Amino acid sequence: MSRFEPATVNLEFDKRVGDALQDQELRANFRGAMDFLMGKRAAMFPDKEGLEALRTQGEAIRNRCLSQLPELLEQFEQRCTENGIQVHWAETAQEANAIILEIMHKHDATRMVKGKSMASEEIGLNHFLADHGVECLETDMGEYIVQLADETPSHIIMPAIHKNKQQIARLFNQKIDGVEYSENVDRLIGIGRDVLRQKFFEADVGLSGVNFAVAETGTLCLVENEGNGRMTTTVPPVHIALCGIEKVVESLRDIPPLLKLLTRSATGQAITTYFNMISSPRKPDEKDGPKEVHVVLLDNGRSRMYADKQLQQTLRCIRCGACMNHCPVYTRIGGHAYGTTYPGPIGQVVSPQIWGLHTAGSITKACSLNGACGEACPVKIPLADLIRRLRYESNNSEPTSVPAPRGQGALRKRSEAVTWKLWALLLHKPGLYALALFIATRLRALAPRRIGPWTRYRSAPKPAARSLHELAAQRSQSNASSQEHGRHE
Amino acid sequence: MSSREAILNRLRTYRQPQPSQPVQAPASAPAMLSVAEKVRVFTENLHAAHAEVITATEENWTRRLLSVLRETGVHSVTYAPNTPHGESLKSAAHAYPELQLHAYENNIESCKDALFNHIQCGFGAAMKGVAETGTLMVKTGPDEPRALSLVPPTHSLIIHAKDLYADLPEALHRTQITAALPTNLLLISGPSKTADIQQTLAYGAHGPKRLIVVLIVPEESDHV
Numbered sequence: 046m047s048r049f050e051p052a053t054v055n056l057e058f059d060k061r062v063g064d065a066l067q068d069q070e071l072r073a074n075f076r077g078a079m080d081f082l083m084g085k086r087a088a089m090f091p092d093k094e095g096l097e098a099l100r101t102q103g104e105a106i107r108n109r110c111l112s113q114l115p116e117l118l119e120q121f122e123q124r125c126t127e128n129g130i131q132v133h134w135a136e137t138a139q140e141a142n143a144i145i146l147e148i149m150h151k152h153d154a155t156r157m158v159k160g161k162s163m164a165s166e167e168i169g170l171n172h173f174l175a176d177h178g179v180e181c182l183e184t185d186m187g188e189y190i191v192q193l194a195d196e197t198p199s200h201i202i203m204p205a206i207h208k209n210k211q212q213i214a215r216l217f218n219q220k221i222d223g224v225e226y227s228e229n230v231d232r233l234i235g236i237g238r239d240v241l242r243q244k245f246f247e248a249d250v251g252l253s254g255v256n257f258a259v260a261e262t263g264t265l266c267l268v269e270n271e272g273n274g275r276m277t278t279t280v281p282p283v284h285i286a287l288c289g290i291e292k293v294v295e296s297l298r299d300i301p302p303l304l305k306l307l308t309r310s311a312t313g314q315a316i317t318t319y320f321n322m323i324s325s326p327r328k329p330d331e332k333d334g335p336k337e338v339h340v341v342l343l344d345n346g347r348s349r350m351y352a353d354k355q356l357q358q359t360l361r362c363i364r365c366g367a368c369m370n371h372c373p374v375y376t377r378i379g380g381h382a383y384g385t386t387y388p389g390p391i392g393q394v395v396s397p398q399i400w401g402l403h404t405a406g407s408i409t410k411a412c413s414l415n416g417a418c419g420e421a422c423p424v425k426i427p428l429a430d431l432i433r434r435l436r437y438e439s440n441n442s443e444p445t446s447v448p449a450p451r452g453q454g455a456l457r458k459r460s461e462a463v464t465w466k467l468w469a470l471l472l473h474k475p476g477l478y479a480l481a482l483f484i485a486t487r488l489r490a491l492a493p494r495r496i497g498p499w500t501r502y503r504s505a506p507k508p509a510a511r512s513l514h515e516l517a518a519q520r521s522q523s524n525a526s527s528q529e530h531g532r533h534e
Numbered sequence: 535m536s537s538r539e540a541i542l543n544r545l546r547t548y549r550q551p552q553p554s555q556p557v558q559a560p561a562s563a564p565a566m567l568s569v570a571e572k573v574r575v576f577t578e579n580l581h582a583a584h585a586e587v588i589t590a591t592e593e594n595w596t597r598r599l600l601s602v603l604r605e606t607g608v609h610s611v612t613y614a615p616n617t618p619h620g621e622s623l624k625s626a627a628h629a630y631p632e633l634q635l636h637a638y639e640n641n642i643e644s645c646k647d648a649l650f651n652h653i654q655c656g657f658g659a660a661m662k663g664v665a666e667t668g669t670l671m672v673k674t675g676p677d678e679p680r681a682l683s684l685v686p687p688t689h690s691l692i693i694h695a696k697d698l699y700a701d702l703p704e705a706l707h708r709t710q711i712t713a714a715l716p717t718n719l720l721l722i723s724g725p726s727k728t729a730d731i732q733q734t735l736a737y738g739a740h741g742p743k744r745l746i747v748v749l750i751v752p753e754e755s756d757h758v
Contacts, residue, residue, distance in 0.1 A: 074732075081733045115545040134538040186739055187730035203730060210732045234728060234736040241740065246650050262715050272684060272726035272741025279680045279718075280642075290541065301702040312729070316667040316702075318583070319741070320721035328717055330676040333642035344541045352548035447548055 054384040055407040065382040082370040085313025104425040107361040117260040117293045124263025128325040138168035154249030160274035161185040162254030184273040199380030202366040251277035255288035261296040267321040284335040291360040306423035311365040346399040352447040361424040368418035390418035390428040403452030406439040482512040572665040572698040579668025583724030585745040596626030612636040613657040656682035660693040666701040674718040689742035
């Protein structure tokens with residue numbers, strides 16, 4: 046899939062899952078990667094009690110910040126403005142794209158380099174800018190590989206995790222001029238480095254995401270290992286940061302525990318190579334750094350999540366990806382099968398709330414409710430509960446006191462609703478239930494042999510000749526009569 | 535209504551009362567480490583992150599650093615002029631005629647080509663270090679340009695053992711830095727790296743391939 050097409054999420058979901066399950070190479074790539082990442086994380090948290098204390102702390106920090114979200118956003122805006130950073134607000138993806146394009150136009154800019162930003166994937170920025178004549182180049186190695194292959198990321202932390210080095214070697218050989226086939230990873234990274242250095246050198250604008258936005262100081266925090274995030278935010282004359290409104294934290298004191306949880310949960314690192322804290326554009330006496338810094342605060346459905354007490358927990362997410370690394374379904378079907386920007390358990394919760402249940406509600410099916418995701422989550426988001434809630438909402442059409450998730454009731458099927466109504470009726474009326482059982486057992490020969498997908502790999506269930514009720518009644522009767530018999534002898 | 539107002543209004547209208555959840559103390563209290571212990575842990579962690587550490591004294595660090603650079607074929611270094619460490623390096627460099635020193639004294643616009651294509655090493659200073667993670671805190675500004683620690687393929691920087699802290703909260707809070715943050719405050723914990731191709735670690739993704747830390751200790755004999 047070369048671009049994220051919301052319209053295909055529900056429609057082609059089953060087909061994508063089927064295709065992914067058949068792809069042995071893809072499955073091997075994910076299995077290997079997930080085992081690796083789970084092992085790395087486990088090694089970072091040898092002490093279970095320590096981990097739990099840290100998770101509790103992370104959850105509490107995020108909850109406190111969310112409870113003050115409107116005030117913190119205003120404070121963040123004020124501090125940024127004082128520091129010389131320009132703040133923009135976008136309610137929708139379209140609005141965010143338009144703001145970014147306008148900044149590009151103001152500078153007659155045609156070349157953008159991008160640091161990793163899932164929010165930019167969420168709003169479809171690359172294709173929007175390409176349609177408006179702007180070259181928009183991903184610079185995170187994984188993102189660069191994915192863009193070169195005309196694909197989308199399959200994991201929020203490791204975007205090219207679905208590819209092995211042979212596939213990447215072929216890709217570089219085919220797509221980059223003068224590159225010979227080589228499976229040497231150092232060589233491949235060196236090629237990417239050389240190509241992208243030239244792009245950093247030439248770029249007019251750098252765009253990044255934001256991991257934490259500090260309200261107290263008006264600071265943008267970026268977490269990375271490669272240095273492309275620093276390049277993007279240092280070398281071009283203009284820096285634009287795209288930041289979900291939920292990313293705001295109250296003060297710098299909140300950063301160390303969240304950073305610790307993020308890097309250890311994501312890649313099993315005690316800290317990443319770079320933690321980059323940006324508080325202003327270049328000052329007059331400074332020799333480098335962008336002369337203009339913009340922050341685009343993106344809502345795109347987040348304030349709607351905020352309205353519902355249970356679903357608000359979605360906004361605690363610090364985007365570490367541990368939930369997908371620990372998800373048995375994600376491990377088997379991979380990120381692209383979901384068909385949305387955000388895959389895996391957090392994707393199953395975020396995506397239907399951003400794009401609506403009518404568009405992306407089907408992906409909540411890809412869950413066994415085993416709960417491994419919630420156990421791995423560094424800020425204790427009860428992901429399985431939220432997935433179940435969204436499954437419920439996709440079938441529910443009763444009005445709620447706060448704005449319901451978009452597309453509420455959209456996956457409701459009439460036949461399914463009628464079936465459940467009848468079932469409830471039977472279970473409420475003992476007489477009716479007995480009658481239904483009687484009919485089912487007596488007419489068992491008429492039970493259908495084929496019942497849709499169920500019988501593709503299984504045999505159809507057939508009612509027994511007598512119900513358990515009847516058998517039990519018979520048995521107690523015969524017991525009673527044999528006891529009677531015994532007494533007479 | 536502007537988007538700003540619309541977003542803030544929705545958030546205010548639908549704010550959920552939060553159960554008052556006291557923030558628990560960190561999982562472990564910061565370890566009270568001696569300087570020697572901090573030096574040991576800091577160095578171990580930097581080594582684990584593929585960084586090189588030169589433990590030296592105020593008297594001999596320039597000689598030690600310059601010979602390492604010479605031995606590894608680094609002949610062009612840019613540094614921040616008008617800084618104590620920059621000036622020390624400059625005066626010591628006379629003994630190394632093959633070494634070209636470039637003062638980073640003009641705006642990046644006028645030295646971008648040299649920085650990207652010719653200079654092999656950037657030399658600067660860290661204001662603090664964090665032992666627990668082997669992290670260097672770099673306060674960029676007029677005396678510490680941002681590209682110095684980013685663009686050349688080797689990055690070297692100096693740090694004093696007295697500026698080491700046990701962990702990040704201590705380093706952040708035991709100082710006045712949080713009152714007014716610089717344009718760019720950096721935590722650097724090794725050379726640039728990536729594992730984006732089949733989880734295989736490779737160094738020098740976009741930033742420096744080498745990180746050489748010059749750690750100044752009071753008495754060399756105590757720590758080597």
